[in-house]
Amino acid sequence: MRSFIIRxxxxxxxVLFGAVLLTFVLTRAIPSNPAAMWVGPRATIQQIKAARxxxxxxxxxxxxxxxxxxxxxxxxxxxxxxxxQPVAKELKSALPATMELVFLSTIFAVFIGIPLGLISATxxxxxxxxxxxxxxxxxxxxxxxxxxxxxxxxxxxxxxVLPLGDQLSTNVKLLYTIPHITGxxxxxxxxxxxxxxxxxxxxxxxxxxxxxxLYPIGLVARMTRSALLEILGEDYITAARSYxxxxxxxxxxxxLKNSLGPTATVVTLSIGYTLVxxxxxxxxxSWPGIGSYIASAVVCLDYxxxxxxxxxxxxxxxxxxxxxDIIIALDPRVRV
Amino acid sequence: MGNYFAIENLKVNYKTFxxxxxxxxxxxxxxxxxxxxxxxxxxxxxxxxLALTILRLLATPxxxxxxxxxxxxxxxxxxxxxxxxxxxxxxxxxMIFQDPMSTLNPVxxxxxxxxxxxxxxxxxxxxxxxxxxxxxxxxxxLPDAANIMSKYAHELSxxxxxxxxxxxxxxxxxxxLIADEPTRNLDVTIQAGILKLIAQLQKELNVxxxxxxxxxxxxxxxxxxxxxxxxxxxxxxxxVKEVLKTPLHPYTHTLLNAVPRSKQxxxxxxxxGLMGKLTESVAGCRYYGRxxxxxxxxxxxxxxxxxxxxxxxxxxxxxxxEAV
Amino acid sequence: MKTxxxxxxxxxxxxxxxxxxxxxxxxxxxxxxxxxIVLLLVVIAVVAPLVVPYPTHIDRDNNPQAKLLPPSSHxxxxxxxxxxxxxxxxxxxxxxxxxxxxxxIALSLLIGIPLGAIAGFxGGFVDDFIMRITDIFLSxxxxxxxxxxxxxxxxxxxxxxxxxxxxxxxxYARLIRGQAISMRERQFVKAARAIGTPPLxxxxxxxxxxCIAPVIVQASMDLGGVILTLASLSFxxxxxxxxxxxxxxxxxxxxxxxxxxxxxxxxxxVAIFITVLAFNxxxxxxxxxxxxxxxxx
Numbered sequence: 001m002r003s004f005i006i007r008x009x010x011x012x013x014x015v016l017f018g019a020v021l022l023t024f025v026l027t028r029a030i031p032s033n034p035a036a037m038w039v040g041p042r043a044t045i046q047q048i049k050a051a052r053x054x055x056x057x058x059x060x061x062x063x064x065x066x067x068x069x070x071x072x073x074x075x076x077x078x079x080x081x082x083x084x085q086p087v088a089k090e091l092k093s094a095l096p097a098t099m100e101l102v103f104l105s106t107i108f109a110v111f112i113g114i115p116l117g118l119i120s121a122t123x124x125x126x127x128x129x130x131x132x133x134x135x136x137x138x139x140x141x142x143x144x145x146x147x148x149x150x151x152x153x154x155x156x157x158x159x160x161v162l163p164l165g166d167q168l169s170t171n172v173k174l175l176y177t178i179p180h181i182t183g184x185x186x187x188x189x190x191x192x193x194x195x196x197x198x199x200x201x202x203x204x205x206x207x208x209x210x211x212x213x214l215y216p217i218g219l220v221a222r223m224t225r226s227a228l229l230e231i232l233g234e235d236y237i238t239a240a241r242s243y244x245x246x247x248x249x250x251x252x253x254x255x256l257k258n259s260l261g262p263t264a265t266v267v268t269l270s271i272g273y274t275l276v277x278x279x280x281x282x283x284x285x286s287w288p289g290i291g292s293y294i295a296s297a298v299v300c301l302d303y304x305x306x307x308x309x310x311x312x313x314x315x316x317x318x319x320x321x322x323x324x325d326i327i328i329a330l331d332p333r334v335r336v
Numbered sequence: 337m338g339n340y341f342a343i344e345n346l347k348v349n350y351k352t353f354x355x356x357x358x359x360x361x362x363x364x365x366x367x368x369x370x371x372x373x374x375x376x377x378x379x380x381x382x383x384x385x386l387a388l389t390i391l392r393l394l395a396t397p398x399x400x401x402x403x404x405x406x407x408x409x410x411x412x413x414x415x416x417x418x419x420x421x422x423x424x425x426x427x428x429x430x431m432i433f434q435d436p437m438s439t440l441n442p443v444x445x446x447x448x449x450x451x452x453x454x455x456x457x458x459x460x461x462x463x464x465x466x467x468x469x470x471x472x473x474x475x476x477x478l479p480d481a482a483n484i485m486s487k488y489a490h491e492l493s494x495x496x497x498x499x500x501x502x503x504x505x506x507x508x509x510x511x512x513l514i515a516d517e518p519t520r521n522l523d524v525t526i527q528a529g530i531l532k533l534i535a536q537l538q539k540e541l542n543v544x545x546x547x548x549x550x551x552x553x554x555x556x557x558x559x560x561x562x563x564x565x566x567x568x569x570x571x572x573x574x575x576v577k578e579v580l581k582t583p584l585h586p587y588t589h590t591l592l593n594a595v596p597r598s599k600q601x602x603x604x605x606x607x608x609g610l611m612g613k614l615t616e617s618v619a620g621c622r623y624y625g626r627x628x629x630x631x632x633x634x635x636x637x638x639x640x641x642x643x644x645x646x647x648x649x650x651x652x653x654x655x656x657x658e659a660v
Numbered sequence: 661m662k663t664x665x666x667x668x669x670x671x672x673x674x675x676x677x678x679x680x681x682x683x684x685x686x687x688x689x690x691x692x693x694x695x696x697i698v699l700l701l702v703v704i705a706v707v708a709p710l711v712v713p714y715p716t717h718i719d720r721d722n723n724p725q726a727k728l729l730p731p732s733s734h735x736x737x738x739x740x741x742x743x744x745x746x747x748x749x750x751x752x753x754x755x756x757x758x759x760x761x762x763x764x765i766a767l768s769l770l771i772g773i774p775l776g777a778i779a780g781f782x783g784g785f786v787d788d789f790i791m792r793i794t795d796i797f798l799s800x801x802x803x804x805x806x807x808x809x810x811x812x813x814x815x816x817x818x819x820x821x822x823x824x825x826x827x828x829x830x831x832y833a834r835l836i837r838g839q840a841i842s843m844r845e846r847q848f849v850k851a852a853r854a855i856g857t858p859p860l861x862x863x864x865x866x867x868x869x870x871c872i873a874p875v876i877v878q879a880s881m882d883l884g885g886v887i888l889t890l891a892s893l894s895f896x897x898x899x900x901x902x903x904x905x906x907x908x909x910x911x912x913x914x915x916x917x918x919x920x921x922x923x924x925x926x927x928x929x930v931a932i933f934i935t936v937l938a939f940n941x942x943x944x945x946x947x948x949x950x951x952x953x954x955x956x957x
Binding site: 238239241242244245247249257258260332 | 388391393397422424425426430431433435438439440442443452453456457488490501504505507508
């Protein structure tokens, strides 16, 4: 198992390298003027020329690339062309907000999606199954951004019970000091016992959470159902029944454990979708996460920021795939 | 005779997109307590369907139980709910399947599986269950029980797997065992060992065994009485001696002729393997198409099982006439 | 007459198989409904410009006096901020979405199938190399790829389609590769090699036709997802541009107005939902029909 993980990790590094190369080439090929952006709108030609040297843009591409990779290994993602701040630092501060959404949707996917799929499979063709299948297929057919907009319409404009967006209300932000330990608002306010902030943070999480969680729940429920249907048709399930084992144990223990492989794959898939969808959700709910960060970076062609986010998400994907592969390899039949 | 276990007029159908097809049409089958009864039929004759139906494990779409009774120790199994059947399965009735590899859950160790069965059926602690499991494994002639328990199904040989399954099936005191072609997927050399084991356990635990096979020879060695199944219908029942020495039904003749004997020069296999797939209910005898001794009556009138000689029953018009 | 019997024997089971598939597809009420909706959508896409009430509103005229009107008998879905009839634009959007989605998938199949087949059949270094490339592409969410491509070449519907095609092909390549690997051990492939058939001919003449079926099924199931991705890209401004009546773009533009003009976001969204739902249901039905294990006889 250990050699398997090491092998996979090395492969991951290789893939990451390829991704970095690809991104680097793409962004350097963009017809933009990063030096001009660096210096600002009222720069003179001299200043722009100086900036080019400072940023190393006058050197040949491969030299730039080598320098970039060197920096990468030190954890330096360069500086944002707009804010002159290290991209790594900006990413780090934007990350927790997105992670809150990702965690929430993963929790939904696992703790709502899997049981839903299981119940659907064990009660095939009964009304529970039909209902859950309609729900699941509907959940993956809605455009995420539209769901967000409509939740806002109904709960904010029409019913007035939930906020329009952002992580906290403006008056809370002004009146209270916001705790900043882990960066996760909900956890931090819980730890520091600041109930007002906590309640506010949770209220603001509801709509974006539902919006981003809908698709993963549907996806996982569907996949779990079909994986389980196949498993439930196997001989060993019939045999288990013949020994008198109760249905409950057969469904939740015997059958479910056999579905670990495909379930793990689909949960990782859904996390991947969530990462992407978080861009959309953050746009709609003005959520200060990585999605918003890259949205504004793209508009100004702030390429260090763009590359930084790209590398981050490539890392995330590779890591997720590694985790999925490991879970699949836990099946005793798989020889690694 | 046969008040312990009896099947009367059992009709089982299968829903296909071409309509509902009859799979089983069992007029009568009865077992005494403690006997070993062999049921012989070609592939597709409905043997596994029967086994699953008895334990009420048949998938009910597409299967349909269209009528009849299965009496076990005075109660009709067809009238019971799944919950009630759950109490009977494992504790009073049990089953051994054809393919030991697919019958064991691949992601749990075999030990874990036995322990769970014992724990649930006997309502004992895990420790006791583990002890029982170890004893059981040794009883089915698998030495080094503790090591075997920690293995997964794919790490064991075919013979070992089948022994584990036999252990599991008999772990909780089942008194009625259905053995659905238990040696089908095993090497010939291992078959003998398994058959001996089943016979041995049957004697020790006084278990009633319904032994399903596609091989008359196999059944003749292991069973007291035998029944011949053709297209879901029982065409002949009798003691092994009766059926082998004086087969009455034309189909039984065919089966016996298909067994190669060393002194026989030629084997007539012309009628073997032509049983065919599920068909609609036919008016007359199901064997009409292949029968070499048919008459006009056979086409329109389905024969019923009639006793020709005390324990020997057959469903055929010709022989009934001849006997009379 | 011998040939007749042989060919008759070969055809009959196939006809039966086909009839069975059609029957099963039709039997499930939901799948039947989905099939009808999809056919309807195709028809709408084809005849759109001929049947909409305000064909010029699609991408030419404005009507500023009639801006942001609620749904009425004149304007079934209401009007947008430029006074254009939303109904006409939504209906025409069907054509845009379907066309672009089909093109995107076709393109990714064109890239993915050959690469996957070659990787699976050749094995060894070629296989590893191609798989690493797929991995690299797979580690990019399609959104990021689209951002890169649209930044590179300017945002447009065509570039969004390219971005989707480029991010989707790895899945098909993987699928075909798996099939090709199991195919290459089959007798008929070994026979072809034994008589010296050149590898490319084996790959494209023997292997691909035999394992293309699950890929086609997967592709038709993916249509729904592609339409969603397209709408998302347009929503972010990386796809269709004004005044193209693409559904995602319409919803994006509506953001400024929808809190007071709900119909502006509602109808394009419903259009997306119904279209994607129909394709998803159809895909489900297809999968159930073709997988003998989940088939209910």
